[in-house]
Amino acid sequence: MANVGSDKPNIRQVAAIAGVSHMTVSRVLNDYPNIKPETRRRVLEAIEELDYRPNLVARALATQRSRRIGVIVESPVAHGPTSILRAVELAAREADYSVTPIALYEGDAMTPHDAVDSLTTQGVDAICVVAPRSSSVAALRRVPMSVPLLVVKADPDPTFLTVSIDQHAGATLVVDHLVALGHRDILHISGPLDWLDARARERAFHTRAKSWGIRERPIVVGDWSADFAYDFAIGLQRLPEATAIFAANDDTAIGLIHGLHDRGFDVPGEISVVGFDDVPLARHFLPPLTTVRQDFQALGGAVVEMLRAAIEQRELPPYTRIPTELVVRDSTAKPRGAR
Structure with a gap:
C-alpha cells in the first residue's frame, strides 16, 4: 500500500536503503552523467521499493529545470504538424518530461515571437518549433532566446538546432x-x-x-x-x-x-x-x-534527445535527419502502352 501523510517516503530514506548519500539519489533522479551503473541500479530499486515520488517543485528549484519542453505548432490541423506534436509528447513522457504546446493558426493574432515569450515566461527548459512556413522561420531569427530552441525543418540552419525527416x-x-x-x-x-x-x-x-x-x-x-x-x-x-x-x-x-x-x-x-x-x-x-x-515516432525521439542534450550542455549534432521509406501499393504500375 502506498504511504500517505507523514509516512510519505523521502529522499533520505531512499538513500539509506540504497546505501548512498541523498545527493547521489538526487543525481540519479536528475540523470546526471558519470553515475556508476551499479549505484544507479541500487537507487532505482530503492525508489521502487518505497514507491518514492520526488517533489517536482523541489526538484525544479534545486536544478533550476522544470523538465518541460515548449512546443510551438503552426497549422496544427495538418497531418504532419499534428503527428510531430504527438510524437514529441510521447518521447518527452518516456524521458520524464512534460510538454506545453501552443498552436498558431492561420490569421491568428499570436505571432511566433509571442509564443516564445509565453513559453519562456512559463519556465520551459527548451522550445521545439514545428514551423512549416518560411515566414515563420524568418520571424524566429529576430527573437532573442534564453533557452535552447530547435526547429523542425527540412534543411540545416545556421541559427537553430534542426531535426527533420529527409x-x-x-x-x-x-x-x-x-x-x-x-x-x-x-x-x-x-x-x-x-x-x-x-x-x-x-x-x-x-x-x-x-x-x-x-x-x-x-x-x-x-x-x-x-x-x-x-x-x-x-x-x-x-x-x-x-x-x-x-x-x-x-x-x-x-x-x-x-x-x-x-x-x-x-x-x-x-x-x-x-x-x-x-x-x-x-x-x-x-x-x-x-x-x-515518414517516421514521426523517430522524429519525436530525435527532437527530445537533442533538446535534452542542449539543456544538459552535452555535445550534440547541429542537425539530425530521419530517413524515409517508400511503401509500394497498387496505385502505381508500368505506364500505359508498356505492359
Whole structure:
C-alpha cells in the first residue's frame, strides 16, 4: 500500500536503503552523467521499493529545470504538424518530461515571437518549433532566446538546432520508383511553396527528374487538400500526357484519384499516382496508395534527445535527419502502352 501523510517516503530514506548519500539519489533522479551503473541500479530499486515520488517543485528549484519542453505548432490541423506534436509528447513522457504546446493558426493574432515569450515566461527548459512556413522561420531569427530552441525543418540552419525527416530522399524515392516502372513523363502537384517541406519535395523532384533525363514539366501548385486535387482532376478535358503524378501529400493523392475515377480514368491502368506521408487510410483507399512513409515516432525521439542534450550542455549534432521509406501499393504500375 502506498504511504500517505507523514509516512510519505523521502529522499533520505531512499538513500539509506540504497546505501548512498541523498545527493547521489538526487543525481540519479536528475540523470546526471558519470553515475556508476551499479549505484544507479541500487537507487532505482530503492525508489521502487518505497514507491518514492520526488517533489517536482523541489526538484525544479534545486536544478533550476522544470523538465518541460515548449512546443510551438503552426497549422496544427495538418497531418504532419499534428503527428510531430504527438510524437514529441510521447518521447518527452518516456524521458520524464512534460510538454506545453501552443498552436498558431492561420490569421491568428499570436505571432511566433509571442509564443516564445509565453513559453519562456512559463519556465520551459527548451522550445521545439514545428514551423512549416518560411515566414515563420524568418520571424524566429529576430527573437532573442534564453533557452535552447530547435526547429523542425527540412534543411540545416545556421541559427537553430534542426531535426527533420529527409524530404529530399523521400521525393527521390518516388522518382526512382516511377522511373524503374518505365515512366518518363511525371507531373508533380506540390503543396504551397511557402511551406518548407513542400519546397524541399519540389526541389528534390526536379533535381532527380533532371538526373534521369526525363521530361521537365511545370508543376501544379496545390494547397495540400484533397478538394484541390479533386477539382484539378475533374477539370481535365482529357487524360494528361504525363503517365504518372507525384502528389506532395496523401490528401492530395487521394483527392486526385477520386477525381480521376469520376472522370473515367483508371488508376493505375491509365495513370499512376504516388503520395507522401502514409496516412492511416492510405492502405485502405482504392486502389491502396503508393506513398512515402515518414517516421514521426523517430522524429519525436530525435527532437527530445537533442533538446535534452542542449539543456544538459552535452555535445550534440547541429542537425539530425530521419530517413524515409517508400511503401509500394497498387496505385502505381508500368505506364500505359508498356505492359
